[in-house]
Amino acid sequence: MLPSAGKETWNASVNEEQHEHLVESNAILLDVLRDQVGTLGVKRGCDMGTCGCCAVLIDGEPRLSCLCLAKEAQGTQIVTVEGLADGHHLHPIQQCFAEAGGSQCGFCTPGFLIVSAALLDENPEPSRDEIKCAIEGNLCRCTGYQQIVDAVEMAASMKRNGAIPPNPTDPKSDPHPLGPDDPSLPPGSSK
Amino acid sequence: MAKGYRQAPGKSGDKKRTDGKRVAGQQDFGVPGSGGSNPHSNLQDLDYVPESVGGWKKQPRGPHVHDRHITGMTIGKSVPLVDSNWKVTGQAEYGDDIRLQGELIGKILRSPHHYAKIRSIDVSAAEAMEGVFAVATGQDSVNKFGVLPVTKDEHAMAQDKVRHVGDLVACVCAIDEATAIEAMNAIIVDYEVLPSIHDMEDGLKDSEHPIHDRGKYHIGESNVQKRVFQQFGDLDGMKSAPFVHESDWETAGLHHGFTEPHAVVAHWDPAGRLTVWTPQQVPHYLHRGLSAVLDIPMHQINVHRTFVGGGFGGKSDPFPHEMCAAILARKSGRPVRINFDREEVYWINRGRHPSRIQMGVFADDEGRIAGIETDALIDGGAFASFGHVTTYYNGVLHTAPYEIGAFNYTGARVWTNKPASGAMRGHGAVNSRCAVEVGIDAVSEQMNVDPMTFRLANLLPPHSRTITGFRVTSTGMRECLAKVREQSGWDEKFRNLPLGKGIGVGCGFFISGSGLPIHWDPENFPHATVHLQCDMDGGVTVHTGAADIGQGSDTAVAQAVSEVLALPLDMIRIRSKESDTAPVDLGSYSSRVTFMNCNAAIKAACELRDKVMKAAWEITGYNPDVLVLGDRRIYYKHDPAVGVSWLEAVHKAQADVGSLIASGAYRTPPMGGVHKGAAAGLAPAYSFSAYVAEVDVDVETGFVKITKAWAAHDCGKALNPLAVKGQIIGSCHMGMGQVLSEEMKYGRDGHLMNPDLLDYKIMSVHEMPDVVPIIVESNDPEGPFGAKEAGEGPLLPILPAVCNAIYDAIGIRINELPVTPDRLHKRIEKHCRKIKVDDPLDLPVPRFEPGPLQQVLVERAEAHAKRDHLRDIQEDRSSYVNGVLFGFDPDKPMAEQKEGWREAVVPTPQDLADPSKRAARAWGHVERRHRGDE
Structure with missing residues (x-):
């Protein structure tokens, strides 16, 4: 075994839930979140602060958890991607990433969501340039960023308007429907 | 109710x-x-x-x-x-998110040497360590595998030699990561270092220790893994063409740069069946590979594809670490998880081949493309991977979208002691397509015609056949060009922008599904x-x-x-x-x-x-x-x-x-020619695309910024326009990275210098310009609802569009990728010296004066547009093969109509006479099995 650096008790609130774990004193926050807290939505992309996949909010500030000792986050309020939604209602930024094509393979998405959510908390009406500055530390290999910026813009306006994303647990399509509203019309002619 | x-x-x-x-x-x-x-x-x-x-x-x-x-x-x-x-809530489970009860952590011991014989491996110390459950070496798995059945040359772990830094030597699994690393470090390997090969041209020579031994099929004693020769058409006509542009390209190797590092979990259940969780693009070939390596039937294996955090070709081989996880799990009796760090991702690689491409584009005095001559030497790294196919694709995928008089291709792929190259978005076609399109821009300039017009006047029509026999069904190439021309304001901007600002066009052509499956068994x-x-x-x-x-x-x-x-x-x-x-x-x-x-x-x-x-x-x-x-x-x-x-x-x-x-x-319909290699590049449909890019070039520093791109892609029918646009913009992002900043840098001693995302420069949001995605729908007759591909083809045209835009801006023809500031700065200095200009700010900018051919081509393009429309709506159902533009009768064999028409896939000594052609040298070797014939 590697000589242990000595274990310490680590406390923090993760997604509004108090966690207490015995962690190595040199443990990286990313490892603690993934392996001990169990928030696997925090992604490990590079371990060196280049990709932004591991971003979390620490006391409201976006931070790269791979560059952060667990110790530094002792006693803080941590929010990961799992903590963005309100029950089944997605956060507007989550809803818009899905709708605007901001997420393709989805691996970088948690990081983008975290930094964009932080941006929207600070700046309810960001310009495209401000959005770009907010996400500049995150790499996406699929989208070319354009639809991500679209998604953040959409989410900003959704949030400003106070719109609440739908609850996906609401009843889905009825496989046993009645005819069109006015069955006497031929299909399509209502236009 | x-x-x-x-x-x-x-x-x-x-x-x-x-x-x-x-x-x-x-x-x-x-x-x-x-x-x-x-x-x-x-x-x-x-x-x-x-x-x-x-x-x-x-x-x-x-x-x-x-x-x-x-x-x-x-x-x-x-x-x-x-x-x-799932993705936006963090609930999508990727490879490393699969956590099973009682899991062990696997670690892989990798070679520190480029090329070495393994004299012995001592695992006793590692095995004796507390918390270590199993250690495995090459002896635990002697069966070969590889994604292509014709070129199986990989093992789960090295058998007798390691072939590149990072090659797998042994693996361990332990109770936690720290213990696994400790155990991995306790394995003692005795190596005998062998002379390694790093330059692809050295791979063409005979070697004392060829990196692989293919037995009687080995090509001489060289490191040539695959060689291709294809010669079609009127070569004499091509050689005597008045307008010629020849260029010699050097393009760097690339990595896919997906954000999710590889990870795998393997578990043998109590009934003795193996389940492997892995982010795989091609689970079926992994399924076959596992079966072969583990010596168990396929029905004993369940391959579970997790969410895949980006693939782009980089997760499409069956991988040795997937075999290792299964072997360790079998030995230890516990589930085993292996996840890579970012550096390991570069060691397994399978990215775009570094290549040296000699490209000749020939045009005759009627403004037709008399021929394309390509010699492509590509660096395969240590394993075959998809390379057999890549070697073909570097040539055969530029037999369209243009009608050409002749096609002359020599290609070779060599093994070197680097991480293996493989398939990456735009597989094999990207580098050589860039060279073709830049060549076309250059010959248009020689002829004093607008490169848009030149392209429009030389397109293959819908429902036609290429010179090597590919069946082209739908094509929206003409519409793509027309749309980017109009939306970019091409006619006002081309050759009219000031020094440092430029606009360029490029086209692309890609397969929409390969005509033959990789495994041809059973054939149907x-x-x-x-x-x-x-x-x-x-x-x-x-x-x-x-x-x-x-x-x-x-x-x-x-x-x-x-x-x-x-x-x-x-x-x-x-x-x-x-x-x-x-x-x-x-x-x-x-x-x-x-x-x-x-x-x-x-x-x-x-x-x-x-x-x-x-x-x-x-x-x-x-x-x-x-x-x-x-x-x-x-x-x-x-x-x-x-x-x-x-x-x-x-x-x-x-x-x-x-x-x-x-x-x-x-299953694909029967199609294609019968010559050797006819199946490579054969597809049930092809996608087409045309892009215009605008650039700003700082002539004093060589820094290039792409300011905007108009990207028209013919995807047949956009089933989901949101996804198609995402693919187009994403392809642009990847292509722009390749043309401006991405490269796998190898140092003087052959060591990879940038196996991380800090030094391997993927474009960030700030470098990424606005891309205007334009969807063109050509309604493919065999595509689902008319659809064709939109994932890879859209990458191809951005590279030449940028290169041609740089020429428009400063008058320098690019022939080396990526166009980093240091490279371009050197070119600008050299160019200034050559044309005797002291200050780069005084560089002359290319201008355009339409020559006599321009009007001829405009009229031909208009006539062709009508021809294509009639063929599109199937009013004109006459046969059309490449060559009609040159006066051939499509219903008779070409060879009967023209003396000297060639259709050859084996070279004659004269074909190889030019000593400057690199890949052609691969044909200087005799396959071992044919040596007796000499």
């Missing part, structure tokens, strides 16, 4: 009912499976229903065979990916199979093996099923992850999934629909010919009020036949 079933089944008077209506007065009960948010069937969305079947959707290129399956539900509409809610095995299952709940489960790697294949197949069955997407669920439940699909490579898998899905959905329609016929009394499948409801064409719900018909069908399932398969 949903209608229910009657109280007394059997007394319902079914036989008398002919109008589809219920008998009044009987009490309704709730229908099992009914209820939901929208109790009324929606009217057909005629905006999305084609004219040919009574809708309002215009069809400028005529009807399509799938038009009658269109119900206006989802096809052509922008829909979010069906799995996006389908490429894609889809099973549908519908139960009493009325929802439809789609079982498919197509690997969703983020491109949205699950969404595409769900859309196809939803469209045919007229069901909302929320009633379709996809099961595509496990080989236990999914029928075989060959995987996400060669841009085949939408084309093949959706075709299979349409077939399956039609079968299911027919069964349900038959039930509806029995209920309503109306023949399916006069029944319309509407939104969750089947009704009489002339009186929509008369009908049955989807659920009711489904229940009836189940009552009649017991189970409601259907399946469909797709």
